[in-house]
Amino acid sequence: MKFLLGLFLFSVLLTTGASIECEICKGVNNCTSERQICPEEYYACSSSLLENSKVKDVYMAKECAHPEICLFGVITMTDGNGSHIRQVATCCEEYACNPAAPILPERNTRANGKICPGCSSNKGDCSAAVTECIGSETYCVSYVTLSEKNVVIGSRKGCIREGTCTHLKTFDGGIFHDVNHVKNVQCTPAVAATTSSSPPPPLSFPLPFGFLLLALLLMKLLL
Template sequence: MKFLLGLFLFSVLLTTGASIECEICKGVNNCTSKREICPEEFYACSSSLLENSKVKDVYMAKGCANPEICLFGVIAMTDGNGSHIRQVATCCEEYACNPAAPILPERNTRANGKICPGCSSNKDDCSAAVTECIGSETYCVSYVTLSEKNVVIGSRKGCTRERTCTHLKTFDGGIFHDVNHVKNVQCTPAMAATTSSSPSPSPSPLSLPLPFRFLLLALLLMKLLL
């Protein structure tokens, strides 16, 4: 009977164009709340985990979402000085549904030979330092974060995956749930890290063409005779 009632209510939502209801909350590791009606542009419930190396806890956020957010898998960024942020989300689109518990896999920390400018700040720009990219991070990204009132609250630059760039450009609501909106998103392929910055050695006289070697020898003899 409960199943039939739920099915009936879900069909009513579909036919009337009404939004679904989701839990909307944030908390350490987990959170719960009463369901709220979602805006019409959102038609899925999401549950996401956020890992930020600058804080020791992992945060969970639940809310209304566009289900495409869950198609990108783990979204990650390394933004310099050993700091990083990662997020993974799960979604469901059924009436009164509960998204599956998201799981962050072990982080791949192996350098991949690419570098990017990396930094984070609570201003609209930050002073970047060379940052080593890891794992599958092959793109450099930079963006500005905005509050709900469209006020700049920070900026970030660093290494990321191509999918994260796509996500940032597609959804201006941002990816990490501590971000309300983003703008000025720029993505470029990461640069190859150079193995050495030492100057090139001077050429040896023996490496010069034969006529130049004779000329050099003649000049040395003239210098000795004078």
């Protein structure tokens, strides 16, 4: 009887999504912790790596998540003054599962000739500067993160891949290890960078001076 009751309770928890248990921790390159029961709205365990050019180390986070975060693949963004931020996550949805170890591929550092406004702030809005886009980043993105009282507590602008930007518009969660949800996402095509100076015009001479040069050249040939 106790076994049947336990099996019934487990099936109820599995149906509601509250039976998912995940490690919840953060650390440099790796971390471990005791498992915790996830809130009902999160029905996957994720393991993610975060690379931020402003910080020396690569950080790992293990947490309860919506599996949609793993559909992004590698989220890469160039966000101003040569700085960038990247994240990759793996997920699993079974009871007491362990996500595969995430791997950040080598970053493409080649400028692609596109530019966007770029900046980041964790204290509200930020002032953007012209930012060179890298690799497959052909779109400009702008978004904010909001508190529970709908107050802007962070913002980010920069270069991003088109598919990632489109996906962010419908994503109801946080990225780059931020627990606050991404809101007000705007995506626009990046513009081509213009050259700072134009080539000099071809040399030209007044008409009489041109005839004089031609006459001197002919005299030199005849002598």
